[in-house]
Amino acid sequence: MQALYIIIGVVIAFAVYAMGVYNLLQTIKTRIKASIQEIGNQLKRQASLIPNLAESVKGYLKHEKGIFDSLTSARKAVEAAAGSNDAGKISKAMDQMSALIPKLQVLVEDNPEIKGDSIVSNLMNELRDTADKLMYARRTLIDLTADFNVKIVTFPSNLVAGIFGFMAEKGLDMPLSGDATSVSLDETKDVKVKL
Amino acid sequence: MQNVFELVDANKRKSSLVVAGFIVFVALVSWVFAVAYGYDLSFVGIAFIFSGLVSYVSFYNSDKIILSLSGARPADRQKDFNFYTVAQNLSMAARIPMPKLYVIDDTALNAFATGRDPQHAVVVATTGLLTALNRTELEGVVAHEFSHIQNYDIRLMSLVTVMVGMITLLADMFLRMSRFGGRRSRDTDNQLGTLLFVVGIILALLSPFIAGLIKLAISRRREFLADASGAKLTRYPEGLARALEKISADQEPLEAANKATAHLYIANPLKNHHDSIGWFAGMFNTHPPVAERIAALRSR
Numbered sequence: 308m309q310a311l312y313i314i315i316g317v318v319i320a321f322a323v324y325a326m327g328v329y330n331l332l333q334t335i336k337t338r339i340k341a342s343i344q345e346i347g348n349q350l351k352r353q354a355s356l357i358p359n360l361a362e363s364v365k366g367y368l369k370h371e372k373g374i375f376d377s378l379t380s381a382r383k384a385v386e387a388a389a390g391s392n393d394a395g396k397i398s399k400a401m402d403q404m405s406a407l408i409p410k411l412q413v414l415v416e417d418n419p420e421i422k423g424d425s426i427v428s429n430l431m432n433e434l435r436d437t438a439d440k441l442m443y444a445r446r447t448l449i450d451l452t453a454d455f456n457v458k459i460v461t462f463p464s465n466l467v468a469g470i471f472g473f474m475a476e477k478g479l480d481m482p483l484s485g486d487a488t489s490v491s492l493d494e495t496k497d498v499k500v501k502l
Numbered sequence: 503m504q505n506v507f508e509l510v511d512a513n514k515r516k517s518s519l520v521v522a523g524f525i526v527f528v529a530l531v532s533w534v535f536a537v538a539y540g541y542d543l544s545f546v547g548i549a550f551i552f553s554g555l556v557s558y559v560s561f562y563n564s565d566k567i568i569l570s571l572s573g574a575r576p577a578d579r580q581k582d583f584n585f586y587t588v589a590q591n592l593s594m595a596a597r598i599p600m601p602k603l604y605v606i607d608d609t610a611l612n613a614f615a616t617g618r619d620p621q622h623a624v625v626v627a628t629t630g631l632l633t634a635l636n637r638t639e640l641e642g643v644v645a646h647e648f649s650h651i652q653n654y655d656i657r658l659m660s661l662v663t664v665m666v667g668m669i670t671l672l673a674d675m676f677l678r679m680s681r682f683g684g685r686r687s688r689d690t691d692n693q694l695g696t697l698l699f700v701v702g703i704i705l706a707l708l709s710p711f712i713a714g715l716i717k718l719a720i721s722r723r724r725e726f727l728a729d730a731s732g733a734k735l736t737r738y739p740e741g742l743a744r745a746l747e748k749i750s751a752d753q754e755p756l757e758a759a760n761k762a763t764a765h766l767y768i769a770n771p772l773k774n775h776h777d778s779i780g781w782f783a784g785m786f787n788t789h790p791p792v793a794e795r796i797a798a799l800r801s802r
Contacts (some may be wrong), residue, residue, distance in 0.1 A: 440587075
């Protein structure tokens with residue numbers, strides 16, 4: 308009789324624990340979805356912000372027409388991706404967009420006569436800020452995914468995750484081979500800056 | 503080592519302790535007052551209600567009181583672009599609502615956070631800080647303040663500020679009052695004797711109480727911890743380390759700070775104050791040495 312009580316007690320204790328873990332995992336999962344949407348949100352902000360800013364400095368940069376065209380196409384890609392909530396598509400659109408930011412920065416550096424202008428320094432500030440915002444949006448996704456995946460693989464929460472069939476979240480898409488995860492000989496040498 | 507949740511609990515517990523201590527203290531003082539002057543004991547009751555009311559008001563309004571004490575204006579996205587946007591980005595990273603931002607027009611380099619919880623938080627920086635630091639360094643400082651918000655340090659620190667301020671104010675008022683009273687009744691030795699007795703008791707009660715309050719609020723670990731979790735937020739401890747270097751190189755005391763608000767700031771605002779206020783700050787050692795904090799940040 309006493310053994311029965313003990314078993315019942317253990318079962319109840321486990322059920323309570325399992326409930327806690329289940330709710331935690333579901334919460335993080337929802338937050339991960341929200342953080343992906345947040346990245347899309349920041350991209351949309353960037354997509355509508357940068358062309359407007361670029362428009363305001365266009366007068367100074369009439370001869371650099373190419374970059375404005377690629378800006379327009381990047382913006383269209385972001386519009387399409389942000390609606391889809393698909394982390395893969397979003398990150399592709401993001402790459403297209405963020406590839407443009409250094410180009411814009413170089414453009415400003417190349418034209419020192421416009422650097423001191425307040426419109427241009429405003430553009431530079433906004434560029435830095437929008438890059439930061441995207442970085443922090445991605446950071447949130449990375450952190451949440453890490454929390455989630457740690458819970459799934461560590462004991463004893465992995466038992467609960469197994470019962471309810473939780474799978475590891477992918478998080479931020481990164482190539483797991485090639486340049487991103489290896490260091491070439493050139494990269495180990497000291498960097499020399501020529502001015 | 504405490505984890506974050508225990509830390510938040512400890513801060514909330516200490517906050518309640520501060521409020522309870524304040525109410526008991528006021529009741530005690532009013533009792534001494536009542537006995538010495540032969541007032542009715544209902545006076546104690548009135549003081550009790552008064553202190554309860556004060557605690558209630560200061561819990562919900564400590565941020566506003568402190569802001570008005572330090573003479574800050576709201577930050578503007580146009581004018582304080584880096585401050586505003588950095589706070590926006592970090593609140594996203596820390597997953598807390600964006601705090602209200604204020605700026606003190608002072609060339610000294612300093613910053614603090616106040617409020618009662620992450621939903622009602624305020625971050626204040628001086629214009630000196632905003633102009634002297636670049637964006638990366640400012641990010642470090644704001645992240646440090648955000649850690650104080652997340653850990654509920656702000657609730658405890660703000661309550662202590664308001665309570666200490668209130669008691670100092672009451673004590674000053676009382677001392678002045680009794681001095682006037684003393685002059686008028688100089689011929690009656692007996693009354694003067696009672697008066698001195700009361701003043702003595704009050705002072706004896708007051709100093710350890712204020713000392714205890716301040717000790718509750720300051721802890722070297724609190725600052726080190728905020729540095730560490732701030733660095734975790736930006737993933738760039740060097741930013742805060744450089745900011746601290748710049749802040750410690752600045753020799754100017756902050757005009758708006760006083761002994762009640764000193765412990766709120768990221769770096770001691772009372773340095774080079776060669777008067778009783780500076781002595782006070784030195785005695786309590788409200789801030790750990792900046793050099794130690796920078797070393798801790800760089801050791802990671």
